[in-house]
Amino acid sequence: MSQPVDQSPAGTPLSTNRDAAVAGSPAAPAAAGEPAPAPRPRRSRWLGAAVLAVGGLLLAGCQIPTFSATKPTTTQGQDAIKLWQGFFIAGAIVFVIVFCLIAWAVFRYRRRSDAIPQQTQYHTILEIVYTAVPVVIVLVLFAFTFVTENNVDALPAPRLTVTVTGFQWGWRFHYTTKNVTVIGVELQDPQMVIPVHEAVRINLQSHDVIHGFYVPAFDFSRYAQPGIINKFTITPQSTGTYHGQCTQYCGLYHSLMRFRVKVVSATQFAAWVSTHHSSGPQKSVPTVERRALGKSTPSSTATPNSNASTHTSTAATYQTGSTGL
Amino acid sequence: MTDVIAPPAAGGGSLIPGMGTEHVAHAHEDHGPTGLMKWITTTDHKVIGLSYMITAVALFYIAGLLALGIRVQLTTPAGTFISFQQFNQLFTMHGSIMMYLFAGPFAFGGLANYVVPLQIGAPDMAFPRLNALSYWLFLGGATTMLMGFFVGGGAADFGWVAYAPLSTTTYTPGPGEDLWIMALVLTGFSAIFTGVNLVATIFYLRAPGMTMFRMPIFTWNMLVTGILILIAFPVLTAALVMLFADRHFGTMIYSVTGCHTVTGTPDAHACGSAVLWQNLFWFFGHPEVYILALPYFGIVTEIFPVFSRKPVFGYKGMVFATMSIAALSTGVWAHHMFTTGTVLLPFFSLMSLLIAVPTGIKFFNWIGTMWRGQLVYKTPMLMAIGFLFAFLMGGVTGVMLAAPPIDFFVHTTYFVVAHFHQVLFGTAVFGGFAGLYYWYPKMFGRMLNDRLGKWHFWLLFVGFWLTYMPQYILGLHGMPRRVASYPSNLGWQSWNIASTIGAFMIAASFMFLLANFWMSWRYPVPAGDNPWDAHTLEWFTTSPPPHHNYTHLPTIRSERPTWDYNHPQSPNIRHGSGRTRAAPGHSNGHGPGGSGNGAAPGHGNGSGMERREGPVS
Ligand code: HEM
Numbered sequence: 050m051s052q053p054v055d056q057s058p059a060g061t062p063l064s065t066n067r068d069a070a071v072a073g074s075p076a077a078p079a080a081a082g083e084p085a086p087a088p089r090p091r092r093s094r095w096l097g098a099a100v101l102a103v104g105g106l107l108l109a110g111c112q113i114p115t116f117s118a119t120k121p122t123t124t125q126g127q128d129a130i131k132l133w134q135g136f137f138i139a140g141a142i143v144f145v146i147v148f149c150l151i152a153w154a155v156f157r158y159r160r161r162s163d164a165i166p167q168q169t170q171y172h173t174i175l176e177i178v179y180t181a182v183p184v185v186i187v188l189v190l191f192a193f194t195f196v197t198e199n200n201v202d203a204l205p206a207p208r209l210t211v212t213v214t215g216f217q218w219g220w221r222f223h224y225t226t227k228n229v230t231v232i233g234v235e236l237q238d239p240q241m242v243i244p245v246h247e248a249v250r251i252n253l254q255s256h257d258v259i260h261g262f263y264v265p266a267f268d269f270s271r272y273a274q275p276g277i278i279n280k281f282t283i284t285p286q287s288t289g290t291y292h293g294q295c296t297q298y299c300g301l302y303h304s305l306m307r308f309r310v311k312v313v314s315a316t317q318f319a320a321w322v323s324t325h326h327s328s329g330p331q332k333s334v335p336t337v338e339r340r341a342l343g344k345s346t347p348s349s350t351a352t353p354n355s356n357a358s359t360h361t362s363t364a365a366t367y368q369t370g371s372t373g374l
Numbered sequence: 375m376t377d378v379i380a381p382p383a384a385g386g387g388s389l390i391p392g393m394g395t396e397h398v399a400h401a402h403e404d405h406g407p408t409g410l411m412k413w414i415t416t417t418d419h420k421v422i423g424l425s426y427m428i429t430a431v432a433l434f435y436i437a438g439l440l441a442l443g444i445r446v447q448l449t450t451p452a453g454t455f456i457s458f459q460q461f462n463q464l465f466t467m468h469g470s471i472m473m474y475l476f477a478g479p480f481a482f483g484g485l486a487n488y489v490v491p492l493q494i495g496a497p498d499m500a501f502p503r504l505n506a507l508s509y510w511l512f513l514g515g516a517t518t519m520l521m522g523f524f525v526g527g528g529a530a531d532f533g534w535v536a537y538a539p540l541s542t543t544t545y546t547p548g549p550g551e552d553l554w555i556m557a558l559v560l561t562g563f564s565a566i567f568t569g570v571n572l573v574a575t576i577f578y579l580r581a582p583g584m585t586m587f588r589m590p591i592f593t594w595n596m597l598v599t600g601i602l603i604l605i606a607f608p609v610l611t612a613a614l615v616m617l618f619a620d621r622h623f624g625t626m627i628y629s630v631t632g633c634h635t636v637t638g639t640p641d642a643h644a645c646g647s648a649v650l651w652q653n654l655f656w657f658f659g660h661p662e663v664y665i666l667a668l669p670y671f672g673i674v675t676e677i678f679p680v681f682s683r684k685p686v687f688g689y690k691g692m693v694f695a696t697m698s699i700a701a702l703s704t705g706v707w708a709h710h711m712f713t714t715g716t717v718l719l720p721f722f723s724l725m726s727l728l729i730a731v732p733t734g735i736k737f738f739n740w741i742g743t744m745w746r747g748q749l750v751y752k753t754p755m756l757m758a759i760g761f762l763f764a765f766l767m768g769g770v771t772g773v774m775l776a777a778p779p780i781d782f783f784v785h786t787t788y789f790v791v792a793h794f795h796q797v798l799f800g801t802a803v804f805g806g807f808a809g810l811y812y813w814y815p816k817m818f819g820r821m822l823n824d825r826l827g828k829w830h831f832w833l834l835f836v837g838f839w840l841t842y843m844p845q846y847i848l849g850l851h852g853m854p855r856r857v858a859s860y861p862s863n864l865g866w867q868s869w870n871i872a873s874t875i876g877a878f879m880i881a882a883s884f885m886f887l888l889a890n891f892w893m894s895w896r897y898p899v900p901a902g903d904n905p906w907d908a909h910t911l912e913w914f915t916t917s918p919p920p921h922h923n924y925t926h927l928p929t930i931r932s933e934r935p936t937w938d939y940n941h942p943q944s945p946n947i948r949h950g951s952g953r954t955r956a957a958p959g960h961s962n963g964h965g966p967g968g969s970g971n972g973a974a975p976g977h978g979n980g981s982g983m984e985r986r987e988g989p990v991s
Pocket residue numbers: 438441442444445465466468469470472473477532533534535791795798799802803841854855856857877880
């Protein structure tokens with residue numbers, strides 16, 4: 050048992066105030082902005098056009114630069130968001146053009162008489178144009194996608210490697226070279242601590258079913274799968290505590306499979322490592338929300354996989370496992 | 375062939391309609407049992423089609439109720455309306471019923487069954503008994519799936535995609551999951567048989583003159599759908615059989631339980647592959663979304679021309695667009711697996727982006743059809759326009775999802791939920807109910823009330839946007855899908871409340887549909903044969919059509935024989951040339967009403983045309 054492991058019973062005092070940390074999380078954008086205006090044919094096409102224009106401006110005005118996506122805090126996330134901005138703008142232009150064409154047809158060609166309109170069926174040039182132009186658009190979009198995806202998925206030599214393991218229903222963070230392991234007790238939020246401005250390699254895997262490692266503030270997610278080790282890099286650009294959550298449905302308490310990522314300065318990180326390396330296990334307490342679940346608490350709807358004893362043995366397995374990669 | 379074509383009912387015989395020549399005066403004959411027995415024993419494609427539609431719509435209402443349960447739970451961050459377990463069952467069953475039991479069966483079992491033989495002038499489907507078998511398998515499968523709610527442990531709760539290893543007995547041991555698998559095997563066979571039937575019918579039972587390129591787009595789309603069914607569904611059935619074997623016969627195809635330690639290297643010999651399930655499932659699943667979309671594209675492509683009083687714009691381009699969508703759809707499955715880290719991103723990304731091209735073509739076809747038309751806003755047309763807007767938004771966000779770096783941060787969030795509802799709801803609900811309003815007069819000889827229909831549409835339209843636009847925002851803010859509770863400090867609640875209000879508006883709108891059914895049953899308004907001045911063959915026969923559909927057929931010279939018959943002065947023209955499509959090579963006057971030659975429908979008062987006789991009694 051060379052690694053300090055967090056498997057202390059719930060309720061022991063916690064070294065950091067997690068609830069406060071999440072409350073102040075920058076990953077919680079205020080409910081800003083409007084939903085994009087619901088396009089809706091109106092009696093007057095001018096009114097429709099005006100609503101569209103104002104709605105569009107409103108939307109653009111308060112959402113630049115991320116168009117509602119979470120502001121990225123990693124270099125990889127920044128790349129992804131640039132692509133998103135491009136796609137959003139391209140998508141918005143296409144949307145507005147097609148929307149206007151439909152709206153024009155709907156308002157302009159409302160039946161005015163009994164005359165039978167000209168029965169045009171083909172217009173070869175037009176057909177070629179509306180086939181070729183989308184092909185070009187798509188190829189351009191693909192080119193940008195290709196470049197960005199290589200950046201986002203790049204695997205530079207890491208300064209720090211963390212092996213992240215998802216299990217029903219929690220997370221384990223093992224610092225391969227530092228001899229530190231953090232385990233969330235089932236249904237409690239563990240916290241991964243990483244240094245800012247450093248390329249952190251994550252080796253992601255699952256102990257049982259498929260989970261999804263997702264930190265909105267990183268604008269990135271990846272599946273944690275049994276039998277597969279997924280490698281990726283995150284390079285945080287600003288300190289703070291960020292909300293993370295399992296995104297791939299994984300059974301009964303999928304909704305509660307949350308975690309936090311705390312990005313700290315290099316010196317703070319070194320200090321954190323030394324305390325956790327030498328001293329006792331890090332502890333977890335149930336969050337307030339967890340307690341507020343009422344009839345949906347684990348004990349009231351237990352499944353074969355959700356009772357406490359299973360969990361304890363799960364944690365024990367981790368503890369004795371090798372360090373992996 | 376003849377003995378399968380022949381309807382088994384009394385007086386069957388071969389009844390392929392000829393070129394307006396001798397027809398068996400058939401309509402007065404009695405065709406077997408009536409009442410309930412008729413519905414049970416029938417092999418008539420129209421009765422089977424109706425059974426399908428009634429069942430599918432009932433299931434739609436059930437799945438809609440389940441969705442309301444989900445939405446109620448999510449109005450508060452720590453909802454206590456239902457337990458986590460019930461919540462998981464609700465979204466699984468909602469998704470499963472909508473996808474497997476409503477959207478598909480309503481389209482290819484219901485409307486296609488009813489409409490395709492009529493549109494091509496066939497007396498029935500190619501294999502009427504197989505057709506009946508399809509329906510009963512479907513009904514059996516639907517019942518099996520719903521049965522899950524009544525067994526110990528409840529209905530399946532592994533999502534509509536049943537990802538392994540969550541779907542193995544280690545994690546979901548209950549009988550509800552087994553029932554779900556059995557149900558999909560049954561409905562899968564039902565779909566395969568219907569696919570065979572549609573393809574055979576369309577290839578072999580077209581009336582004289584109904585060449586492939588004179589078939590209505592709806593029939594074209596059903597042909598392509600049938601082929602896609604034959605490609606995709608057997609894969610699902612095979613994958614399900616293997617899943618069942620994993621669950622009960624100890625195979626290790628997807629299962630990984632106990633075959634590796636968490637940090638140790640997996641022992642490849644002892645391990646199944648969980649990601650294999652995803653590959654197989656989505657190899658079925660992506661074509662499936664087009665199996666669910668193409669029929670509805672077909673429906674609106676019938677509606678736009680009729681209510682614009684113009685032919686389909688770019689008919690042939692549209693056919694090729696449909697075919698290329700189908701072809702591409704077999705090569706994009708892994709765009710559902712970008713975040714597995716196991717797929718070749720650029721390939722699947724490019725293929726997925728390319729699908730936008732034929733889809734875009736369709737948009738321009740629809741807009742081009744309306745352009746310079748005389749648009750009539752009856753309920754079917756409003757629904758079809760509702761479809762256009764919904765699908766436009768869903769399509770644009772779909773292109774975004776085809777870019778892996780973007781997908782990485784919205785995958786399995788509410789962004790995806792919003793996206794796929796805008797495409798699936800747009801097609802199956804706006805498109806599907808557009809079709810119902812459109813063909814209802816043909817099926818029952820009665821109109822649906824247009825005022826109630828408009829109430830239905832507007833409530834649905836507003837509710838739809840209110841439900842799903844907030845979900846895009848939620849997804850971008852990081853809310854995962856399939857969660858029964860969410861943190862209260864992330865600002866998600868107000869968007870969720872908006873979405874729930876929208877869902878209730880949708881529910882309210884469907885009360886108007888029920889009211890409409892009741893009205894037409896209680897206070898029938900006769901529809902006549904062709905209330906919309908429609909174009910295609912099915913509007914030439916009576917409403918409802920006689921037992922074998924036609925006693926007479928008009929001459930088929932283009933893809934809209936009924937229009938040609940009723941408006942001989944207004945044939946299709948090609949832009950600029952003024953040439954009729956029906957008689958290529960012959961020069962005509964420019965524009966509608968131009969004098970045609972003998973071969974063109976534009977000629978005089980319809981010489982060379984079969985004179986239509988009064989409604990068959
Ligand atoms: C009638 C109005 C509808 C409402 C209010 C509605 C609402 C919902 C909600 C709230 C969810 C759960 C999202 C989550 O927790 O992740 C959901 C999931 C889903 N819905 Fe709908 N929906 C409707 C119609 C449809 C239609 C017409 C279809 C398809 C034809 C459909 C297909 C699905 C699927 C496939 C899922 C995913 C299930 C899963 O996660 O396993 N829904 N819907």
